[in-house]
Amino acid sequence: MEDSIPAKTMRISRRPLLPGEVDFERWLAWLIPAAWLLAWLLLFVLPVRLPPCLLYHYAGIPCPGCGSSRATVSLAHGDILAALNFNPMWTVICLSGIVAWGFSLATLALGKLRYRCGIISPAEGWIFRIGFLLILLFNWAWVLWREYTHQ
Numbered sequence: 001m002e003d004s005i006p007a008k009t010m011r012i013s014r015r016p017l018l019p020g021e022v023d024f025e026r027w028l029a030w031l032i033p034a035a036w037l038l039a040w041l042l043l044f045v046l047p048v049r050l051p052p053c054l055l056y057h058y059a060g061i062p063c064p065g066c067g068s069s070r071a072t073v074s075l076a077h078g079d080i081l082a083a084l085n086f087n088p089m090w091t092v093i094c095l096s097g098i099v100a101w102g103f104s105l106a107t108l109a110l111g112k113l114r115y116r117c118g119i120i121s122p123a124e125g126w127i128f129r130i131g132f133l134l135i136l137l138f139n140w141a142w143v144l145w146r147e148y149t150h151q
Contacts, residue, residue: 011118025104025114032101039072062147064140065090085146089139 017023042048055063067086074083075094083091107114120128 012115013118014113014115017114025107028100028104029108032097032104035097040076043069043073043076062143064136064143066143067146087139088142089135 042050050069053063053066055061056066065087068090071083071086071090072094074080074086075091080091080095083094106112
């Protein structure tokens with residue numbers, strides 16, 4: 001008789017919050033506005049000058065995150081296209097945060113079930129890692145292209 005071990009697969013389930021489980025929706029409901037408030041204070045209210053990019057300062061090459069501050073300012077002014085032009089990855093992260101915040105508020109207000117991811121297999125973990133790396137490289141290529149073609 002052959003022992004078979006079930007393969008681990010990623011499962012997204014919709015269920016009530018379990019006792020002792022982290023309530024991500026409650027955390028996101030206050031954490032995302034707090035992050036936006038901090039960004040607003042640093043960029044518009046306090047006379048804080050953000051430090052320069054170390055890679056750009058010492059090597060003359062923009063890093064994948066270069067343009068994020070300008071993208072944040074553009075988003076705060078409601079100019080999504082300009083934000084995408086400065087740093088597309090950061091813009092998508094910020095817009096995704098706004099969607100996650102709205103989803104969290106709706107989940108908390110309506111008392112809906114939570115969406116949770118289950119166990120992922122090592123192969124699925126590698127797919128996520130490689131996908132993230134490809135997105136990061138695409139973003140860096142965009143930032144480099146923008147830097148060297150818009151001078």
